[in-house]
Amino acid sequence: MKLFVDTGDIEEVRRAAAWGILDGVTTNPTLIAKAGKGFKETVLAICEAVPGGDISAEVVATDYDTMLKEATEIASWHPQIVVKVPLIEPGIRLVSTLADRGIRTNVTLVFSVGQALMAAKAGATYISNFVGRVDDLADDGMAAVGDTVDMVNTYGFASEVLVASVRHPLHVTQAIQVGAHVSTMPFKIMEMLFKHPLTDIGLKRFLDDWNAAGLKIG
Ligand code: E4P
Secondary structure, eight states: OEEEEEOSOHHHHHHHHHTTOOOEEEOOHHHHHHHTSOHHHHHHHHHHHSTTOEEEEEOOOOSHHHHHHHHHHHHHHOTTEEEEEESSHHHHHHHHHHHHTTOOEEEEEEOSHHHHHHHHHHTOSEEEEEOHHHHTTTSOHHHHHHHHHHHHHHHTOOOEEEEESOOSHHHHHHHHHTTOSEEEEOHHHHHHTTOOHHHHHHHHHHHHHHHHTTOOOO
């Protein structure tokens, strides 16, 4: 499974990249606005911080012609960029056009397998299925992810299913269980993946025993 961090904060990206396990970064207009710097400047800094990673940067127009202009501009900034496109009618048309031109896309704001089918058929590189926002409505956000993974596998689509709107480590566990290709998550959730109380207790016991015996390496 690929792991992406979902942030516009370059320091968080650098910290996650230093672990050597980061496959990419997802941003969205909200995260870029929160980062407080220019869009292009932020995206290029992220590309540099994650060499070879897939960096999603989103268009903000909602009509096809302007979306195409924005997508072409964003894609020209760096070869690592994946153009993020909302799942609206002109968005699917845009994904088809970009696929024909060899520009990679991440279709965002996907909540159902029917929407995911449109994205897969248009040639999306990634299909971002949001989980947390559905759970917030007391529904099961992961159900559509499972259906989408089955759909992609059954029909042999090239799209990768990306679990987005991850709110806690259990979402990552569930994403693995349904066979999703990618999970993107806030930096704080990625940090939580390291944690287990028995790891802390176990390490303390090892080190206490070692030190009590007066041992040394070498
Ligand atoms: C995905 O790429 C989105 O940027 C993100 O996962 C949305 O998460 P949220 O629902 O916590 O805002």
